[in-house]
Amino acid sequence: VNASLVELRNLVAEIWDLNSARGLLSWDEETHMPRGGAEARAEQKATLERLAHERLRSDELARLLDALAPLERELDPDSDDASLIRVVRRDHEKARRVPTELQAELVRNGSIGYERWLQARAQNDFRVLLPHLHRSLELRRRYIDCFEAAADPYDVLVDDYEPGWTTADIDPILSRLKEALVPMVAALPDSGGAADALRGSFAVDAQQAFSLWLLERCGFDREAWSLTGTVHPFEVSISPTDIRLTTRFDEDGLGGVFACLHEFGHGLYERQVSPSLVRTPLATGASAAIHESQSRLWENLVGRGLPFWRFAYPQLQAHLPELRDVTLERFHRAINAMRPSLIRVEADELTYSLHIVLRYELEREVVSGTLALEDLEDAFAAKMRAYLGIDPPDAVHGVLQDMHWADLGFGYFASYAIGNVISLQLWEQLCSELGDLEAQFGRGEFGALREWLGARVHRYGRKYSAAEMTERAVGGPLDPEPYLAYLSRKVNELSAAA
Amino acid sequence: VNASLVELRNLVAEIWDLNSARGLLSWDEETHMPRGGAEARAEQKATLERLAHERLRSDELARLLDALAPLERELDPDSDDASLIRVVRRDHEKARRVPTELQAELVRNGSIGYERWLQARAQNDFRVLLPHLHRSLELRRRYIDCFEAAADPYDVLVDDYEPGWTTADIDPILSRLKEALVPMVAALPDSGGAADALRGSFAVDAQQAFSLWLLERCGFDREAWSLTGTVHPFEVSISPTDIRLTTRFDEDGLGGVFACLHEFGHGLYERQVSPSLVRTPLATGASAAIHESQSRLWENLVGRGLPFWRFAYPQLQAHLPELRDVTLERFHRAINAMRPSLIRVEADELTYSLHIVLRYELEREVVSGTLALEDLEDAFAAKMRAYLGIDPPDAVHGVLQDMHWADLGFGYFASYAIGNVISLQLWEQLCSELGDLEAQFGRGEFGALREWLGARVHRYGRKYSAAEMTERAVGGPLDPEPYLAYLSRKVNELSAAA
Numbered sequence: 002v003n004a005s006l007v008e009l010r011n012l013v014a015e016i017w018d019l020n021s022a023r024g025l026l027s028w029d030e031e032t033h034m035p036r037g038g039a040e041a042r043a044e045q046k047a048t049l050e051r052l053a054h055e056r057l058r059s060d061e062l063a064r065l066l067d068a069l070a071p072l073e074r075e076l077d078p079d080s081d082d083a084s085l086i087r088v089v090r091r092d093h094e095k096a097r098r099v100p101t102e103l104q105a106e107l108v109r110n111g112s113i114g115y116e117r118w119l120q121a122r123a124q125n126d127f128r129v130l131l132p133h134l135h136r137s138l139e140l141r142r143r144y145i146d147c148f149e150a151a152a153d154p155y156d157v158l159v160d161d162y163e164p165g166w167t168t169a170d171i172d173p174i175l176s177r178l179k180e181a182l183v184p185m186v187a188a189l190p191d192s193g194g195a196a197d198a199l200r201g202s203f204a205v206d207a208q209q210a211f212s213l214w215l216l217e218r219c220g221f222d223r224e225a226w227s228l229t230g231t232v233h234p235f236e237v238s239i240s241p242t243d244i245r246l247t248t249r250f251d252e253d254g255l256g257g258v259f260a261c262l263h264e265f266g267h268g269l270y271e272r273q274v275s276p277s278l279v280r281t282p283l284a285t286g287a288s289a290a291i292h293e294s295q296s297r298l299w300e301n302l303v304g305r306g307l308p309f310w311r312f313a314y315p316q317l318q319a320h321l322p323e324l325r326d327v328t329l330e331r332f333h334r335a336i337n338a339m340r341p342s343l344i345r346v347e348a349d350e351l352t353y354s355l356h357i358v359l360r361y362e363l364e365r366e367v368v369s370g371t372l373a374l375e376d377l378e379d380a381f382a383a384k385m386r387a388y389l390g391i392d393p394p395d396a397v398h399g400v401l402q403d404m405h406w407a408d409l410g411f412g413y414f415a416s417y418a419i420g421n422v423i424s425l426q427l428w429e430q431l432c433s434e435l436g437d438l439e440a441q442f443g444r445g446e447f448g449a450l451r452e453w454l455g456a457r458v459h460r461y462g463r464k465y466s467a468a469e470m471t472e473r474a475v476g477g478p479l480d481p482e483p484y485l486a487y488l489s490r491k492v493n494e495l496s497a498a499a
Numbered sequence: 500v501n502a503s504l505v506e507l508r509n510l511v512a513e514i515w516d517l518n519s520a521r522g523l524l525s526w527d528e529e530t531h532m533p534r535g536g537a538e539a540r541a542e543q544k545a546t547l548e549r550l551a552h553e554r555l556r557s558d559e560l561a562r563l564l565d566a567l568a569p570l571e572r573e574l575d576p577d578s579d580d581a582s583l584i585r586v587v588r589r590d591h592e593k594a595r596r597v598p599t600e601l602q603a604e605l606v607r608n609g610s611i612g613y614e615r616w617l618q619a620r621a622q623n624d625f626r627v628l629l630p631h632l633h634r635s636l637e638l639r640r641r642y643i644d645c646f647e648a649a650a651d652p653y654d655v656l657v658d659d660y661e662p663g664w665t666t667a668d669i670d671p672i673l674s675r676l677k678e679a680l681v682p683m684v685a686a687l688p689d690s691g692g693a694a695d696a697l698r699g700s701f702a703v704d705a706q707q708a709f710s711l712w713l714l715e716r717c718g719f720d721r722e723a724w725s726l727t728g729t730v731h732p733f734e735v736s737i738s739p740t741d742i743r744l745t746t747r748f749d750e751d752g753l754g755g756v757f758a759c760l761h762e763f764g765h766g767l768y769e770r771q772v773s774p775s776l777v778r779t780p781l782a783t784g785a786s787a788a789i790h791e792s793q794s795r796l797w798e799n800l801v802g803r804g805l806p807f808w809r810f811a812y813p814q815l816q817a818h819l820p821e822l823r824d825v826t827l828e829r830f831h832r833a834i835n836a837m838r839p840s841l842i843r844v845e846a847d848e849l850t851y852s853l854h855i856v857l858r859y860e861l862e863r864e865v866v867s868g869t870l871a872l873e874d875l876e877d878a879f880a881a882k883m884r885a886y887l888g889i890d891p892p893d894a895v896h897g898v899l900q901d902m903h904w905a906d907l908g909f910g911y912f913a914s915y916a917i918g919n920v921i922s923l924q925l926w927e928q929l930c931s932e933l934g935d936l937e938a939q940f941g942r943g944e945f946g947a948l949r950e951w952l953g954a955r956v957h958r959y960g961r962k963y964s965a966a967e968m969t970e971r972a973v974g975g976p977l978d979p980e981p982y983l984a985y986l987s988r989k990v991n992e993l994s995a996a997a
Contacts, residue, residue, distance in 0.1 A: 018546035021539065022520055025527060033531075037723035038741025041519065044778065045737075048516035052550060225535035239543075243536025280542065 005068040006082060012062060013089060014280040019053040023108075024237045028245050030112065032229045036119075043112035051105035058096035066090050081277050084464040088282055091164070098147045107140055107408075114408030118401070119232070127378045127396040130407070134374045137409040138367065145368070155368050158412030162289035163419070165466030168365075170479070171415050177481045178418055179358045183388055185488070186352055189339055190496050198335035201323040205250040205257075211320040212248070212261040215313055218445045219265055219299070221246075226268060233404045234260040234346070236296075238271035241279060255336070256347050258317075259300050266299035267292055269451065273459035288467035289413055291458065293420025294427055301350055302428050303450070307333050308439035330498075337495055341389035343398040350421075351488050352389060357418040359384035360403075364411045419467075425484040426475040427458070503566040504580060510560060511587060512778040517551040521606075522735045526743050528610065530727045534617075541610035549603035556594035564588050579775050582962040586780055589662070596645040605638055605906075612906030616899070617730070625876045625894040628905070632872045635907040636865065643866070653866050656910030660787035661917070663964030666863075668977070669913050675979045676916055677856045681886055683986070684850055687837055688994050696833035699821040703748040703755075709818040710746070710759040713811055716943045717763055717797070719744075724766060731902045732758040732844070734794075736769035739777060753834070754845050756815075757798050764797035765790055767949065771957035786965035787911055789956065791918025792925055799848055800926050801948070805831050806937035828996075835993055839887035841896040848919075849986050850887060855916040857882035858901075862909045917965075923982040924973040925956070 026046050034042060056062065069086050076083035096104075114133055121129035145157045153168045163171065213221075213228060221228075224242075231247035234257075238244050246264040250257035270286050278284040286292040303309055310317075310333055318324045324332065339349040345356040363380055366372035372380055381400040382393050393399030400406070405413055431453050432438060441449060457474045471479060524544050532540060554560065567584050574581035594602075612631055619627035643655045651666045661669065711719075711726060719726075722740070729745035732755075736742050744762040748755035768784050776782040784790040801807055808815075808831055815830075816822045822830065837847040843854040861878055864870035870878055879898040880891050891897030898904070903911055929951050930936060939947060955972045969977060 014542070015546055018543045022524060022543045022547060025543075026520060026523060029523060029527065033725060033727070034737075035721060035723050035725050035741055038738055041738030041741060041778070044512070045516045045520045045523075048513055049520060223533060225533050227531055227533050229531070239532075240536055240539030243533055243539060280539070 003069070003072055005065050006072065009062075009065045009069060009085070009089065010281070012056060012065065013085070013282055016053045016056050017280045017282065017284070019049045019056075021239050023049040023053070025239050028229075028237050028239070028247070030115065031231045031233070031235065032247060036116070039112065039116045043109045046112055047105040047109035050108040051101050054096055054099070054101045054104045057092055058099075058101065062089070062093050063097075066093060079464070081275075081283070081464075085281055085283060088463055092282060099144065100147075103140070103143055103147070107144065110137055110140055111408040111410065115404060118404055118407035122397050122401050125395050125397045125401070127400055130401065131374060134377075134406075134409060138374060141368070141409050141411060153365075153369075155365050155412070158364075158368070159415065162412050162416050163467045164288060165468050166288075170468075171419055174422060174479055174481050175358050175361055175415060175418055178354045178422075178485070179388070181481075181485050182351065182355050182358075182488075185492065186341060186355065186389060189341075189351070189492070192338045192340050192495075195331075195334040195495075196338035196340070198327045198331045199254060202252045203255065203321050203323060205252060207320040208250045208255065208257055211317055212250075212258050214316060215258070216246075216261055216265055218313075219262070219447050220269060220272075220451055221265060225272065228261065234264055236264040236267035236271075238268065238285070241272055241274050241276065241284060244268040244272050254347070259304060259336075260346070262304040263296040263300035266296035269299070269454065270295045270459050273451070273455040274462040275460040278462045283462040283464055285463050287458075287461070287463055287465055287470040289416035290419035290423060290467055291470050293417050294423035295420075295454070295458070297417075297421050298424040298428060298454075302424060303442065303447075305333075305337050305350070306439070306442065308442040310336075311443045312445040334495060334498060337491070339492065339495065341391045343385075343391065343393055344402055346402075351492060354418045354421055355388045357414050359388055360414040361418070364414065367409070368411060419479065422479060422481045422484045423471055423475075425487050426471070426477070426480060427454075428487075429483050430475045431457075501567070501570055503563050504570065507560075507563045507567060507583070507587065508779070510554060510563070511583070511780055514551045514554050515778045515780065515782070517547045517554075519737050521547040521551070523737050526727075526735050526737070526745070528613065529729045529731070529733070530745060534614070537610065537614045541607045544610055545603040545607035548606040549599050552594055552597070552599045552602045555590055556597075556599065560587070560591050561595075564591060577962070579773075579781070579962075583779055583781060586961055590780060597642065598645075601638070601641055601645070605642065608635055608638055609906040609908065613902060616902055616905035620895050620899050623893050623895045623899075625898055628899065629872060632875075632904075632907060636872060639866070639907050639909060651863075651867075653863050653910070656862075656866070657913065660910050660914050661965045662786060663966050664786075668966075669917055672920060672977055672979050673856050673859055673913060673916055676852045676920075676983070677886070679979075679983050680849065680853050680856075680986075683990065684839060684853065684887060687839075687849070687990070690836045690838050690993075693829075693832040693993075694836035694838070696825045696829045697752060700750045701753065701819050701821060703750060705818040706748045706753065706755055709815055710748075710756050712814060713756070714744075714759055714763055716811075717760070717945050718767060718770075718949055719763060723770065726759065732762055734762040734765035734769075736766065736783070739770055739772050739774065739782060742766040742770050752845070757802060757834075758844070760802040761794040761798035764794035767797070767952065768793045768957050771949070771953040772960040773958040776960045781960040781962055783961050785956075785959070785961050785963055785968040787914035788917035788921060788965055789968050791915050792921035793918075793952065793956070795915075795919050796922040796926060796952075800922060801940065801945075803831075803835055803848070804937070804940065806940040808834075809941045810943040832993060832996060835989070837990065837993065839889045841883075841889065841891055842900055844900075849990060852916045852919055853886045855912050857886055858912040859916070862912065865907070866909060917977065920977060920979045920982045921969055921973075923985050924969070924975070924978060925952075926985075927981050928973045929955075 023046050026042060030042050066086065066089065073083050073086040114137060117130050117133040121127060145154045148157045151157060156167045159166060159168055159171065216228065226244045226246065228246045228248065231249060234248045236246050246261065246268050248257045248260040248264060270292060274284050310329060314329050314332060337349065339351045341352050342348055345353065348356050362384065363372060363377065367374065367377065378396060378400045385399070386392055435449055435453060438450060458470065461470065465473065468478070521544050524540060528540050564584065564587065571581050571584045612635060615628050615631040619625060643652045646655045649655060654665045657664060657666055657669065714726065724742045724744065726744045726746065729747060732746045734742070734744050744759065744766050746755045746758040746762060768790060772782050808827060812827050812830060835847065837849045839850050840846055843851070846854050860882065861870060861875065865872065865875065876894060876898045883897065884890055929948070933947055933951060936948060956968065959968065963971065966976070
């Protein structure tokens with residue numbers, strides 16, 4: 002065994018421990034922490050980030066990577082060891098450019114931002130958040146300045162979420178989605194009150210019990226997963242056998258159930274990473290977009306399909322008496338009803354990507370300096386009108402709805418739309434290989450799907466870039482057309498059924 | 500401002516962040532973590548411990564402490580700064596003796612022990628835990644060997660929980676308790692089924708709702724506190740404004756309610772530490788015994804008194820219909836019923852300290868080598884018979900009942916008994932100064948009590964040793980007689996009332 006490799010593995014394990022501990026601190030911050038803990042939590046997270054970052058940019062790591070260069074050239078590039086050296090080198094080179102104090106300050110600022118965001122929401126006033134956003138923008142600009150002048154400063158942010166892709170790679174995809182979807186949304190027929198089947202008051206306890214049952218059928222088990230309430234649903238893996246899903250159940254809808262399926266998609270990715278990658282930086286997903294392709298696949302391609310509910314709907318009816326008289330077909334139309342709405346996380350599949358496009362465009366304008374933060378709320382509303390034809394009545398239903406902007410965590414939103422695109426490319430590939438999955442879903446069987454995803458995507462963890470992972474799984478580059486064709490078919494089918 | 504002092508404060512703040520993050524990891528481990536997370540959790544905690552310990556024993560800290568020695572001599576010893584230098588020096592000198600790898604291994608071993616203990620309990624088999632105990636004893640011995648030969652190797656463990664006290668200080672107290680209590684327990688009159696008033700099935704949800712109401716009246720507020728379920732109740736403070744109480748509600752009794760009051764006593768101590776001590780090692784309690792004096796004071800001296808329930812009982816009855824026909828007086832006798840029982844945490848006040856004495860004696864025998872771990876289960880049962888006249892029917896109701904021994908976390912148990920003793924010394928002092936508190940309790944008013952405890956004990960945090968803190972608060976050394984007199988009075992009163 003190569004001694005430098007052993008040293009490298011020990012060093013990255015220590016970094017992994019620090020990062021996964023910080024992951025738990027974040028999970029707790031958004032689930033159980035009394036608000037009085039916020040200030041100390043920001044310090045705790047900043048300290049863990051600082052210690053991890055010091056190690057990642059250390060001369061010791063540089064020396065190890067130099068010593069391992071010959072070994073890396075000898076090894077199969079797909080092997081765990083070669084991948085580890087390659088990915089750690091990339092992380093190291095990025096970390097070298099960023100002062101540790103700035104990195105820690107960004108994390109501290111993120112914790113503070115979450116508190117300010119909660120306060121601004123409680124007061125339904127964007128101005129409460131504004132001073133913090135100015136500070137955040139200053140930090141974000143300092144971060145961007147750490148990297149050599151790229152074609153676009155936004156590239157630096159894209160690279161953090163989609164290693165290897167630049168704005169030039171994703172911009173055409175988002176433009177194409179916008180070009181195709183704006184007219185489709187404008188031409189949407191009146192949904193004829195399809196969503197009315199889901200008007201009612203659905204007991205939170207019953208939704209939770211049903212969701213746990215459903216998740217367990219999908220592959221959640223209590224030995225390695227948990228489900229907790231929060232304000233803004235998310236998933237975090239503390240280790241591949243400690244997967245935390247969070248959701249938010251409301252009495253007035255079933256959004257929390259679909260959030261469970263969404264977060265389950267993320268969780269399954271982390272759960273099925275190869276055990277040989279544990280305690281290395283490879284033990285997570287390839288990119289944010291690949292991750293979102295998994296969550297959107299479970300939420301929408303599986304979870305809004307008729308076969309899926311053929312199996313699950315009787316149980317849902319047993320939990321929610323309000324649905325006793327709603328037929329499966331009517332329920333299915335209701336969960337797929339399409340009409341412009343205010344809240345991104347509750348948007349239907351057709352309008353969803355436009356929520357993303359508008360955020361992506363606003364982020365780029367803020368970063369380039371053509372849009373002032375003071376004007377962000379109005380600009381948000383203007384794009385809502387332009388793309389979706391509706392007007393946010395207040396900040397909570399507009400610019401304050403997502404926590405991502407609480408600290409200007411820019412760069413992530415685009416990954417949701419790219420993830421939608423990839424989810425269809427994967428779906429077509431897996432359906433062509435596995436044949437008719439719908440019969441299996443109708444019986445509540447998801448093993449074949451899980452295995453295909455595990456074998457073709459999950460097990461590789463973070464070995465490959467987003468572009469490489471997409472190419473490997475579907476045999477080609479990013480392509481929005483399958484996703485757009487799927488949406489067209491869906492609009493037509495639902496119009497015909499209405 | 501002294502530059503070395505600024506450096507010291509930065510360094511201890513970093514250590515504090517690491518330790519408080521580790522506190523959250525432990526809290527999560529015993530509340531929300533899926534069991535699959537155990538292995539990674541042990542590594543995460545060991546890494547945080549290692550990094551904190553490296554800093555605590557560092558040459559950098561040694562240099563700072565040397566540089567600060569002249570300042571320390573100039574300052575008022577009671578000042579925050581002088582206390583910080585003094586306590587950090589003590590922690591530093593202890594840490595210098597212990598190799599960091601051993602310290603981290605003790606923490607890792609603690610996490611593993613908790614899992615093994617859960618497994619052994621599930622199988623109700625002490626032998627499941629035994630291999631882990633052998634490993635733990637080896638580590639514990641290596642730890643003891645790091646310190647110069649003390650009068651008794653057990654001194655090393657006592658000093659970790661009761662800084663400044665040795666076995667010679669606490670042994671006479673425990674001997675006196677044993678000498679007085681064994682005959683009192685043997686002579687206990689039949690309680691005449693007083694506890695039967697609490698036979699029944701009490702809905703867990705209702706107990707929880709009542710407990711939250713009760714805690715809020717005592718001083719718990721949701722901005723700075725939380726309450727969560729666990730296997731073995733405990734309290735941990737993540738910061739002075741992030742206090743975590745845990746409890747275990749069972750349908751067949753109200754033990755969970757009293758556990759809430761117990762943990763509240765711990766939490767209030769941490770909550771009322773002076774804000775000027777935040778992010779320093781002074782921002783916690785003086786010792787385990789002082790801490791237990793607070794928990795036992797709230798659980799027993801406040802929480803088992805008739806005046807307290809005059810205020811709280813109508814609410815309890817409103818939550819638990821089973822108690823509608825139980826009079827306040829009968830309820831009060833029931834929660835104070837005295838009879839030997841198997842489980843320490845459910846023991847009445849009279850028998851409680853004997854549960855402690857037997858554990859303390861067994862720990863000393865194991866440490867000195869006169870008792871083999873293989874014989875621990877039988878020795879435990881033999882002492883239960885000798886001191887309490889009852890026989891554990893199985894391991895779960897005997898040697899496996901406490902998590903403290905899952906990794907031979909020896910040295911702590913004695914602090915519970917010492918805490919009982921201190922609680923009465925404090926109680927007599929505060930009653931003599933505050934006069935009749937009972938009328939206030941009867942109205943659900945606890946402000947005067949909280950303030951006295953805050954001003955006389957809590958605000959000092961860890962500035963003083965257990966001996967100094969006791970002396971300052973009650974004007975004298977440890978004295979078991981007030982506690983024994985209190986128990987005698989209580990036995991007599993309850994016998995008379997029966």
